[in-house]
Amino acid sequence: MLNIGVIGCGAIGKEICRAIDSKLIEAQLVAVYDRSRDNCERLLGELKNKPEVLPPGDLISRVDMVVECASAAAVREYGYAVLESGKDLMVLSAGAFTDPGLLKKFVKAAAAHNSRIYIPSGAIAGIDGLKSASVASIDKVMLTTTKSPEGLKGAPYVVQNSIDPGSFREKTLLFEGSAEKAIAAFPANVNVAVSLSLAGIGTKETRVRVFVDPHAERNTHEVTVEGAFGKFTCRIENVPSPDNPKTSFLAALSAIATLKKLTEPLQVGT
Ligand SMILES: NC(=O)c1ccc[n+]([C@@H]2O[C@H](COP(=O)([O-])OP(=O)(O)OC[C@H]3O[C@@H](n4cnc5c(N)ncnc54)[C@H](O)[C@@H]3O)[C@@H](O)[C@H]2O)c1
Known part of the structure; x- marks a missing residue:
C-alpha cells in the first residue's frame, strides 16, 4: 500500500x-x-x-x-x-x-x-486535452480568467495601474499578455498559469486574459487550445473550498x- x-x-x-x-x-x-x-x-x-x-x-x-x-x-x-x-x-x-x-x-x-x-491539474480543466494535443504541434494556448471585483482587489497589476476593480459596470478586459507577465501581474492566478504552461507551450508563449465582471459569482477559467489536432475550449466555474475562499474546491x-x-x-x- x-x-x-x-x-x-x-x-x-x-x-x-x-x-x-x-x-x-x-x-x-x-x-x-x-x-x-x-x-x-x-x-x-x-x-x-x-x-x-x-x-x-x-x-x-x-x-x-x-x-x-x-x-x-x-x-x-x-x-x-x-x-x-x-x-x-x-x-x-x-x-x-x-x-x-x-x-x-x-x-x-x-x-x-x-x-x-x-x-495535479488543480483549479483548471483541459490539461488532459492539452497534453494530448501537445504530442503534435500547438499554435495557441489561451487562458481567460474572469473574476469579481473583490477577487481582483490588491492584485499588483490593478494597484500599479491605479485601477479600481469596483468601478466597472460590465464585464471588462483588464489584462492581456504572456503567462509570464500575468504571473507577476496577478499572482493569485499563478498555480493555474504555471500548470497550464508546463502542460503546453511554456510561460512565454501561453497567453492570458483577465476580465473583471461585477456580476461574476464564481471564478471562471476558460482554456482555449489550437493546434494540429483542431481546437477546443474548456470552461470551468469554480466553487471556493469550504475552508479557504481563495482556493477552488x-x-x-x-x-x-x-x-x-x-x-x-x-x-x-x-
Ligand atoms: N494548483 C492549483 O490550481 C492550486 C489551487 C489552489 C491552491 N493551490 C496552492 O496549494 C497550496 C495550499 O492551498 P490551501 O488552500 O490548502 O492553503 P491553506 O492556506 O488553507 O493551507 C496551507 C497550510 O500550509 C501551511 N504552510 C504554509 N507554508 C508552510 C511551510 N513552509 N511549511 C509548513 N507548512 C506550511 C500553513 O500553515 C497552512 O496550514 C497553496 O500554495 C496554494 O497556492 C494550488
Whole structure:
C-alpha cells in the first residue's frame, strides 16, 4: 500500500487526508506536517486513523510519497530532499515552478533517484486535452480568467495601474499578455498559469486574459487550445473550498483524483 505524508494541513491538505481516512484512496496516511501546530491538531481531530505529526526530515524518511499542499516556499524548502531520498513528490503549489531553475533541478534529482514529480491539474480543466494535443504541434494556448471585483482587489497589476476593480459596470478586459507577465501581474492566478504552461507551450508563449465582471459569482477559467489536432475550449466555474475562499474546491479534488489514479488498477484519461 502507498504510504503518504502530507505537508500542509490547510484547506487542500484536509480534503486529501479525509479522502485517505475514509478509504476513498487506497493508501496509508503515515504522517503530516504543518508549520502551524494548531492546524495539525485541528486536522488530527477530524481523522479516525490518526497519522503521526513529524518534522519534514522524519516524514520524508517514513513515506513513499510526499504531498505538498502548503506554499511555494515549502516546495523550495522540502521538495529537493524528497526527491533526493528517492521518494515521489506531489506539488500543489505549482507556482513554485515560475523559477525554471528550480524545476530543472527537481527533474534532474527525480531522474537521478528514480522518483516522480506529480503536478495535479488543480483549479483548471483541459490539461488532459492539452497534453494530448501537445504530442503534435500547438499554435495557441489561451487562458481567460474572469473574476469579481473583490477577487481582483490588491492584485499588483490593478494597484500599479491605479485601477479600481469596483468601478466597472460590465464585464471588462483588464489584462492581456504572456503567462509570464500575468504571473507577476496577478499572482493569485499563478498555480493555474504555471500548470497550464508546463502542460503546453511554456510561460512565454501561453497567453492570458483577465476580465473583471461585477456580476461574476464564481471564478471562471476558460482554456482555449489550437493546434494540429483542431481546437477546443474548456470552461470551468469554480466553487471556493469550504475552508479557504481563495482556493477552488476543484484543486483539492484534482489532488485526490491523481492519488486515486496512482493507486487504482484502471486508468482512464490522459
Ligand atoms: N494548483 C492549483 O490550481 C492550486 C489551487 C489552489 C491552491 N493551490 C496552492 O496549494 C497550496 C495550499 O492551498 P490551501 O488552500 O490548502 O492553503 P491553506 O492556506 O488553507 O493551507 C496551507 C497550510 O500550509 C501551511 N504552510 C504554509 N507554508 C508552510 C511551510 N513552509 N511549511 C509548513 N507548512 C506550511 C500553513 O500553515 C497552512 O496550514 C497553496 O500554495 C496554494 O497556492 C494550488
